[in-house]
Structures are given as C-alpha cells and as structure tokens.
Amino acid sequence: MAMDKINVGLIGVGRQGTNHYNNLLSMPNVNLEYICDLKVDESWKKKFQNIPHVVKDYHEVLNDPSIQAVMVVTSTDSHAQIVLDAAKAHKNIFCEKPFSMNTPEDKIRDILHVVKDNGVKLQMGFNRRMDPQFQEVYQGVRAGQIGDPQIVKTTSRDPFVLDKELIKRIGGLPWDFTIHDLDLARYMMGSNITEVYAKGGTLIDPTLKEIGDVDTIALVLEFENGAFGLIDNSRQAVYGYDNRVEVFGSKGMLKAENVSGSTVELYTKENETQKNPLPIFTQRYHQAYVDEVNSFFKSIIENKPVVADGVDAIMAQRAVIAVDESIKTGKPIKVDPHFTL
The missing domain is CATH 3.40.50.720 (NAD(P)-binding Rossmann-like Domain)
Known part of the structure; x- marks a missing residue:
C-alpha cells in the first residue's frame, strides 16, 4: 500500500x-x-x-x-x-x-x-515493547550479548492509587498493570509462559478489597524454554513512576533503569543523591507511545508485521487469568503456551 x-x-x-x-x-x-x-x-x-x-x-x-x-x-x-x-x-x-x-x-x-x-493489520498497545531503553535490552538479548537468557525481572510501580471508579472501568491491577509486565517478560525471553505463581494483597489501600482488587503483587513465571521470570507491582511508589527491566543470561546481564529528569548524581561525605524517576507513565513512556503508533502506520505502508498482534494479546491474557487464579487459590497455575489461528 x-x-x-x-x-x-x-x-x-x-x-x-x-x-x-x-x-x-x-x-x-x-x-x-x-x-x-x-x-x-x-x-x-x-x-x-x-x-x-x-x-x-x-x-x-x-x-x-x-x-x-x-x-x-x-x-x-x-x-x-x-x-x-x-x-x-x-x-x-x-x-x-x-x-x-x-x-x-x-x-x-x-x-x-x-x-x-x-x-x-491489528496492533495491540503494548507500548513498553517500543520504549527505546527496553528495545536496547531486547535487541541485545536477541543478538546474544548475554548468552542464553535465564531470568527476566520487571518492576512496575505507579506513583499513586487510581480512583476506584476508574479501576472498575479499566480493570484491576493484574489486567491494567501486570499485563504489561507479563507481555514484556515474554517478549524479552522470546518464549511463552507455561506457569504463573502469584501473591497479591492490599498493603496500601485495604478498601480495594471492596472492588476485588489488590495493590501489591509479586509473582514467579516459568517459560517454555525452562527460564524464569520475577515481577513485582505496586500501586504506590511515593518517589515517582518506577519501571525497570533486567535480563540475566549465561554470559552476562542487560538492565534498563528508571528514567528521571536528570542523570546528575551528587556524592558528598554525608550522602549521595539523585533525581527521582519521572512522575507518571505518560512522561516516562512518551517516546514509546509515539514509536508504537509510528510502527503501526509503518506496518500498514510497508505491509510488514506489527510489533504486537492479537496472538500476543491472547498469550498475555492467558497469563493474567492465571495470575488472578493463583492469587485466589494460593497455588501455581499452568498456562497453555500453544496457540494457532
């Protein structure tokens, strides 16, 4: 076209x-x-x-x-x-x-x-795949810089608890939030998730129980290739929007830290200081939002595959459903890694 x-x-x-x-x-x-x-x-x-x-x-x-x-x-x-x-x-x-x-x-x-x-074309809005820092990690993993990937870690913590009415519209923490980490972990490892073991609770706002939500999640993943993943999520990090990714492998590690308003760090005899992370997701992922949509339009013009398609959405949703079930039952939940249209 x-x-x-x-x-x-x-x-x-x-x-x-x-x-x-x-x-x-x-x-x-x-x-x-x-x-x-x-x-x-x-x-x-x-x-x-x-x-x-x-x-x-x-x-x-x-x-x-x-x-x-x-x-x-x-x-x-x-x-x-x-x-x-x-x-x-x-x-x-x-x-x-x-x-x-x-x-x-x-x-x-x-x-x-x-x-x-x-x-x-159908592209799903998994914008973190297009974040420049996370892309650098992803490309490094694909290029074999760290050998065989063995463990992926992601941290995602919002700066404040969302309004309950908004949560009811967009989904609880697993659906609105953890789904990004699950997709990114699968993307980084290049392998489908086969098992999820999750713990979730209301350590920040107990009233979230009224709408069946949690504000704190820790979970362990197993992938089809035998590798593992660790994810932690929180609805409130008082210091800003906290998003980090690490992939550890047989030959080394790739890591993307938080983005802040400055790279300057102050070191004195008394202490060391650095700027807090950016305050909200629209600032932290501004370039990723632009790049994912530009990538979508490019896929139309050049008739190339999109960066995240409907199958990626299904695989992420299977994992989220497993997170919900694991939190409720306290048990590890198997995830079907196979899907064909």
Missing part, C-alpha cells in the same frame, strides 16, 4: 485517548479525520475544531471509505466488538490492551480470523 498520509479515526478520548490524540497531531504522516467518543456534545466540536469530524457513534468512522486506520482507545469492555466491526469494515486497527477482560478466548480467536480474512 503506497500512500503519503494515512487517514485516521480516533475512537475514545479519555485519559489514554487524549495521550494518543496529542501524539497523533505531531505525526507528519497522519491526517486525523475523526474524533469519536460517547461523551461528544457541542462543546467537543468547539474543543476539537481542528478535526474535520467529531462524532459520538464509531460506526460513522467505520462507514467513511476514506478512513484507512482506527485507534481503539475506549473502555476495555468495548474493544472486542469495535475491533470486529472495524475489521469487517476493512480498517487497519490499533487497539489498546487488553483485548478484553471477559470475552471468551474462542470468540477472540473468531475475531482474529475476521481480521486475517479481511487483510487488515
């Missing part, structure tokens, strides 16, 4: 949708033709007067033959249906993770068949 610019519709302009909106405006290969959200009213049309079409019904976006790609950034429970409808309308699709929290896997498989049969 040869084109100078891609005509895009953005479906869903909440917290994450607004992040994508701001990034899309800076991309020279994008014509953002539609803003779509269930909350659209006249005030939205004034706010987004630079966008040709501001609509409430996503079918208006899909029915426009000039639209080549859509960004699905709606509430998680609507992803599966919109992706299905977009594929039937022959639109390339970028969908925020997760694909779904409650759609049976066989239904997701059917949707992926429709995507494939209609010859469109």
Whole structure:
C-alpha cells in the first residue's frame, strides 16, 4: 500500500485517548479525520475544531471509505466488538490492551480470523515493547550479548492509587498493570509462559478489597524454554513512576533503569543523591507511545508485521487469568503456551 498520509479515526478520548490524540497531531504522516467518543456534545466540536469530524457513534468512522486506520482507545469492555466491526469494515486497527477482560478466548480467536480474512493489520498497545531503553535490552538479548537468557525481572510501580471508579472501568491491577509486565517478560525471553505463581494483597489501600482488587503483587513465571521470570507491582511508589527491566543470561546481564529528569548524581561525605524517576507513565513512556503508533502506520505502508498482534494479546491474557487464579487459590497455575489461528 503506497500512500503519503494515512487517514485516521480516533475512537475514545479519555485519559489514554487524549495521550494518543496529542501524539497523533505531531505525526507528519497522519491526517486525523475523526474524533469519536460517547461523551461528544457541542462543546467537543468547539474543543476539537481542528478535526474535520467529531462524532459520538464509531460506526460513522467505520462507514467513511476514506478512513484507512482506527485507534481503539475506549473502555476495555468495548474493544472486542469495535475491533470486529472495524475489521469487517476493512480498517487497519490499533487497539489498546487488553483485548478484553471477559470475552471468551474462542470468540477472540473468531475475531482474529475476521481480521486475517479481511487483510487488515491489528496492533495491540503494548507500548513498553517500543520504549527505546527496553528495545536496547531486547535487541541485545536477541543478538546474544548475554548468552542464553535465564531470568527476566520487571518492576512496575505507579506513583499513586487510581480512583476506584476508574479501576472498575479499566480493570484491576493484574489486567491494567501486570499485563504489561507479563507481555514484556515474554517478549524479552522470546518464549511463552507455561506457569504463573502469584501473591497479591492490599498493603496500601485495604478498601480495594471492596472492588476485588489488590495493590501489591509479586509473582514467579516459568517459560517454555525452562527460564524464569520475577515481577513485582505496586500501586504506590511515593518517589515517582518506577519501571525497570533486567535480563540475566549465561554470559552476562542487560538492565534498563528508571528514567528521571536528570542523570546528575551528587556524592558528598554525608550522602549521595539523585533525581527521582519521572512522575507518571505518560512522561516516562512518551517516546514509546509515539514509536508504537509510528510502527503501526509503518506496518500498514510497508505491509510488514506489527510489533504486537492479537496472538500476543491472547498469550498475555492467558497469563493474567492465571495470575488472578493463583492469587485466589494460593497455588501455581499452568498456562497453555500453544496457540494457532
């Protein structure tokens, strides 16, 4: 497909949708033709007067033959249906993770068949794969710099506990948060997860029990190649947004530390100091969000595979379901590592 610019519709302009909106405006290969959200009213049309079409019904976006790609950034429970409808309308699709929290896997498989049969791209929003630092680690592992990878460690800690109503919409800690670590661990190791053993509790906000959520998770993974993974997650790191990755292998180790506003460290006789990590995910992963969407558009233009597809979404969701079950039962849970369309 040869084109100078891609005509895009953005479906869903909440917290994450607004992040994508701001990034899309800076991309020279994008014509953002539609803003779509269930909350659209006249005030939205004034706010987004630079966008040709501001609509409430996503079918208006899909029915426009000039639209080549859509960004699905709606509430998680609507992803599966919109992706299905977009594929039937022959639109390339970028969908925020997760694909779904409650759609049976066989239904997701059917949707992926429709995507494939209609010859469109589907990229899932696992943005951490495209973070420049994590990419450097990934490429180093693939190049054999550390030999055979044996252990992967990821740490993800938010700076503050989210509002409960938001958590109910986007999913609890395993679905909204740990799913990124599970995907990144699998991505780094180049091997599917076969077992999950997780512990979760409310060490920060006990009232999260009221909505069936936890705020602290520690888990151990086993991979198909026999390697292991360690993940720790927290909803509140008082010092900033804490995200780190380490891959240890037979010949060495690759590690990506936190990103802060400065690389300067002060050392004196009394102590040493350094800047706290960046305060929130939109700053920490700004470049990753830009790069993942640019990668999506490049895959359309050059007809190449996307960086994270529907199968990656299914494998991550299997692992998240196992995390939930392991926390509830206190036992290790097996994960099926096999999937074919």
